[in-house]
Amino acid sequence: MSLQRLTALRALMASQPTALAAYIIPTADAHNSEYIAPVDARREWISGFTGSAGTAVVTSSAALVWTDGRYYTQFQQEADMSLWTLMKQSLPDTPTIESWLASNLTAGSVVGVDPHTFTRDQWTPLQTALTKASMQLTPVQTNLIDEVRTQMGDPPPKRPNNDIIALPVQYTGKSAGQKISELRQKMVEKKVSALVITALDEVAYTLNLRGSDIEYNPVFFSYLIITPAAVQLFVNGSMADAVTSQLRAELAHISVLPYTQVLQHLQALAKELSTTGDGKHSIWLSSDASEAIHRAAAGVDVLKTPLNLISEVSPVSLMKLVKNDVELEGFRQCHIRDGIAVIRLFKWLHDQIDAGATVTEIQASDKLLEFRKDESDFMGPSFSTIPGAGPNGAIIHYSPSRDGPQKIIEKNDMFLLDSGGQYKDGTTDITRTRHMGKPTAEQKSAFTRVLKGQIMVGSALFPQGVKGNVLDSFARHSLWEVGLDYAHGTGHGVGHFLNVHEGPSGVSWRPYPHDPGLKPGQILSNEPGFYKVGEFGIRHEDLVEIIKITKDSKHPKAATLVGDYDGRGVLGFNTLTLVPHQKECIDVNMLTDFELSYINAYHARVLDTVGVILQQRGLNQDLQWLQRECAPMRRD
Numbered sequence: 306m307s308l309q310r311l312t313a314l315r316a317l318m319a320s321q322p323t324a325l326a327a328y329i330i331p332t333a334d335a336h337n338s339e340y341i342a343p344v345d346a347r348r349e350w351i352s353g354f355t356g357s358a359g360t361a362v363v364t365s366s367a368a369l370v371w372t373d374g375r376y377y378t379q380f381q382q383e384a385d386m387s388l389w390t391l392m393k394q395s396l397p398d399t400p401t402i403e404s405w406l407a408s409n410l411t412a413g414s415v416v417g418v419d420p421h422t423f424t425r426d427q428w429t430p431l432q433t434a435l436t437k438a439s440m441q442l443t444p445v446q447t448n449l450i451d452e453v454r455t456q457m458g459d460p461p462p463k464r465p466n467n468d469i470i471a472l473p474v475q476y477t478g479k480s481a482g483q484k485i486s487e488l489r490q491k492m493v494e495k496k497v498s499a500l501v502i503t504a505l506d507e508v509a510y511t512l513n514l515r516g517s518d519i520e521y522n523p524v525f526f527s528y529l530i531i532t533p534a535a536v537q538l539f540v541n542g543s544m545a546d547a548v549t550s551q552l553r554a555e556l557a558h559i560s561v562l563p564y565t566q567v568l569q570h571l572q573a574l575a576k577e578l579s580t581t582g583d584g585k586h587s588i589w590l591s592s593d594a595s596e597a598i599h600r601a602a603a604g605v606d607v608l609k610t611p612l613n614l615i616s617e618v619s620p621v622s623l624m625k626l627v628k629n630d631v632e633l634e635g636f637r638q639c640h641i642r643d644g645i646a647v648i649r650l651f652k653w654l655h656d657q658i659d660a661g662a663t664v665t666e667i668q669a670s671d672k673l674l675e676f677r678k679d680e681s682d683f684m685g686p687s688f689s690t691i692p693g694a695g696p697n698g699a700i701i702h703y704s705p706s707r708d709g710p711q712k713i714i715e716k717n718d719m720f721l722l723d724s725g726g727q728y729k730d731g732t733t734d735i736t737r738t739r740h741m742g743k744p745t746a747e748q749k750s751a752f753t754r755v756l757k758g759q760i761m762v763g764s765a766l767f768p769q770g771v772k773g774n775v776l777d778s779f780a781r782h783s784l785w786e787v788g789l790d791y792a793h794g795t796g797h798g799v800g801h802f803l804n805v806h807e808g809p810s811g812v813s814w815r816p817y818p819h820d821p822g823l824k825p826g827q828i829l830s831n832e833p834g835f836y837k838v839g840e841f842g843i844r845h846e847d848l849v850e851i852i853k854i855t856k857d858s859k860h861p862k863a864a865t866l867v868g869d870y871d872g873r874g875v876l877g878f879n880t881l882t883l884v885p886h887q888k889e890c891i892d893v894n895m896l897t898d899f900e901l902s903y904i905n906a907y908h909a910r911v912l913d914t915v916g917v918i919l920q921q922r923g924l925n926q927d928l929q930w931l932q933r934e935c936a937p938m939r940r941d
Contacts (some may be wrong), residue, residue: 307353307385311368313453314351314494317415318363321445322772326414327406328449330361332423336505336526337593339806340688343479344464347422347450354384356702364410369849371402374792375701376836383791393514395792403434413441420444426818427614428596444596459591462843465518466541469525470550471535472802476729479629481513482556484624488531491620492589498578500620501571502529503598506803507700514548515802518538521688523727524805528567530574535560539567539813568580575604575612586612590817591619618819622809624798627826629934632801633732635852636881639682640848643726643733644883645927646676650722651739651884652930658716658741665711666692669746670723677726687725687805688730692720698738698842701793701834717842725805734805736846738852739887751835752843752890755759757783758833759845760900762795762812766854766862767879768870770822773812773815773829780812791834799848823876827851847882861903885934893940901938908935 334345341356348354348361351445352370359372368388372380374395381391400408406416416435420428432442454460466877474480490498495849502508503525509515518795528539536559544561549738550561562570574576579584588602594616603611624645650673657664670690672891677683693703694714700723705711714720718741725734740748758780765779773796778785780795794813797806809819810827834845852858854875855865862877885908893901912935919928 309350310453310457311363311388312696313457313576314363314449315365317449317453317456319365321417323415323443325417325443325445326410326440327362327364327416328445329402329416329418329423330363330450331418331422331427332357332359335421335595335597335630336503336523337424337595338505338509338516338519338524340519341523342526344461345422347461347655350383350454350461351450351638352389354389355704356380356381356383356530360402366427366841367409368475369434371399373489375691377792378700379702389458402412404429407438410438410440410493414585416440416442417445417449418442418445418570420600423596424593425599426592427597428599444600444907446597456909459493459817464526464541467517469514469516469544470625471548472515472729473551474513474555476631476635476802477513478629480555480557481552483510484511485531487624488620489533489845490621492531492533495589495615496587497589498586498617499574499588500531501532501594501598501602502587502619502621502720503591504596504619504622506621506807507591507625507801508538509626510800510803511621512552512559513555515754517534519931521686521727523684523802524804527884528566530565530567530570537562537570539564541565543760570897571598571601572604574914575602576607578612579604579608579610587615588612589615589620591622593619600727604717618809618821622819625803626798626807626810626821627824629803632731633826636732636848636850637803639728639731640733640881640883640913641918642675642680642728642913643735645898645918645924646673646680646726646882647722647724647735647737647916648919648931649676649924649927651737652927653929654714654720655741658714663749666694666714667707668728669709669714670705670724673722673724680912681727682729684727684729684802686729687734691721691723691736693723694720695720695841696839697834699838699840700842702834709933718742719744719748719814719843719907721844723844723846727802729731730804731801732799732803732805733882734836734846734848735870735882735884736832736844737884737886738791739841740890744890748841748843749890749892750895751789751837752887753895754783754787754789754846755833755835755843755892756886756904758898758901759831759847762831762833762879762904763847763849763880764861764903766860766866766875769824769853769874769876772816772818772820773823774814774820776812778892779813780831784833784835784859789835793831793834796829796831796849798824799830801828823851825851825853825876827900828881831880845886847878847880848879852879853874861899861906880907883915885911885931888934888938891938893938901940905937908937911935
């Protein structure tokens with residue numbers, strides 16, 4: 306079908322009022338969501354590539370997808386390589402999309418994109434580059450992929466409109482009314498007349514509401530506009546009485562309007578403000594908001610002189626980045642319960658395989674879900690579980706299909722399990738890699754080097770305010786010493802019963818453009834890895850909480866402090882994840898004395914914290930397994 310779909314799209318491109326020389330299809334919805342609903346999976350539909358990141362460009366003679374190192378293997382397996390070209394954007398010699406267009410199209414060419422699927426941060430540099438090349442970037446208001454799908458009798462599914470639920474302040478630690486009041490104070494300081502919130506997790510956070518419109522992400526399709534006098538929520542349908550009651554109780558006085566009317570409302574607001582006072586009003590919105598929202602908020606199509614826009618990192622993004630005390634305690638507690646589920650799964654899995662039973666990757670994933678459902682306040686997985694056995698572990702974002710043959714987890718397989726849970730009091734994300742039998746010397750060496758990197762990050766001390774990317778090399782140090790590396794970032798922010806990947810901070814070889822600097826109360830992942838394509842993959846992932854460190858702190862390096870970075874303050878990490886690493890895969894002789902002490906202390910904490918609960922719940926066999934896994938390691 307790929308050829309038919311490309312042919313139909315190219316015909317539609319040629320029939321536009323101004324023929325399009327190229328059409329860009331990002332992996333995006335109108336809210337710049339990382340994970341998208343099926344209705345917005347346009348790049349997947351046109352290319353056949355199902356990875357969660359990538360941008361397609363189609364011209365009259367070429368079809369290309371730019372994606373990063375997590376997806377190279379997956380793309381080559383899924384896409385028709387006779388029609389599609391993989392652009393490996395992690396490689397320094399791969400041209401950017403704008404460079405490729407400028408080099409491969411002729412002067413005067415028109416490039417089209419749906420402005421709802423491009424952020425202002427994406428639109429502006431592309432427009433600048435094309436203008437320099439005597440080309441034009443034009444907004445195509447009706448998405449061409451949606452049109453092609455309809456023409457071919459395969460229309461996109463309806464946009465989800467699931468129930469919205471209220472999250473009480475016992476979990477959030479701050480009322481919706483207080484959050485709105487704080488945002489209005491920031492609006493006064495910024496001298497703006499309106500704040501437009503477009504990211505789904507930011508709307509959910511602000512109002513202490515959650516949904517299920519995007520799988521694994523507890524969000525709902527919505528926009529929020531805050532002015533000094535009103536709060537307007539744009540959603541499909543009505544809200545349950547329990548939701549409106551909580552909003553009233555939290556002094557969040559909102560009006561509910563149809564989701565599809567947000568552009569018209571913004572245009573009307575722009576016209577109204579242009580005739581109020583001196584007409585010189587500013588609208589505040591995220592630079593990650595779509596180009597369509599930016600144009601409507603400024604009144605581009607309805608005003609001779611558009612309003613001024615303050616387009617930058619969202620104040621809600623910065624507010625929810627630093628968790629309050631209630632949220633932090635929720636993270637700590639849900640990681641204990643999540644650790645119990647993962648420990649039970651690994652004990653069960655080893656028992657099954659040691660007994661000669663057949664267990665597939667999907668069966669292991671399903672069993673883990675069963676164990677998580679036993680835990681209080683569990684609301685569902687935080688992403689699609691990655692259960693990579695043997696060579697599948699080397700596919701960084703692997704997802705087994707339930708259709709057709711399923712991979713059996715063999716006795717000689719390295720098994721990488723990356724999973725997470727959504728709980729009312731927090732979000733988890735954990736990866737553990739275990740060999741089902743006896744690891745090879747190569748596997749033990751790689752496993753240990755990845756672990757050394759995780760320990761180096763987990764035990765690091767650093768000045769308050771440094772950017773997360775400065776920590777990235779710590780995780781790679783042991784791998785780099787022998788010419789090894791991995792093609793993904795080392796850490797991402799995590800939302801509180803929100804998106805498992807949360808900006809604007811992170812730890813990566815690529816700087817996060819809006820990272821405000823690390824502060825106490827942030828939650829990050831710590832997840833170095835190594836992948837030998839076609840053979841095995843290794844990743845160790847913990848979630849960590851950023852904490853202040855003094856000489857008296859309970860931290861393995863606290864006692865050695867002699868300063869506080871000239872008054873900036875010392876930060877470090879508290880590891881939240883509580884699941885042991887497989888000792889059989891660790892080459893103890895590769896560990897320094899500090900590293901050996903660190904991993905033994907971590908295992909002791911896991912046993913002390915989780916073991917008591919296993920005993921209380923009568924899970925004695927799981928406790929015995931955990932006791933063996935957490936027994937101290939010693940050098941021969």
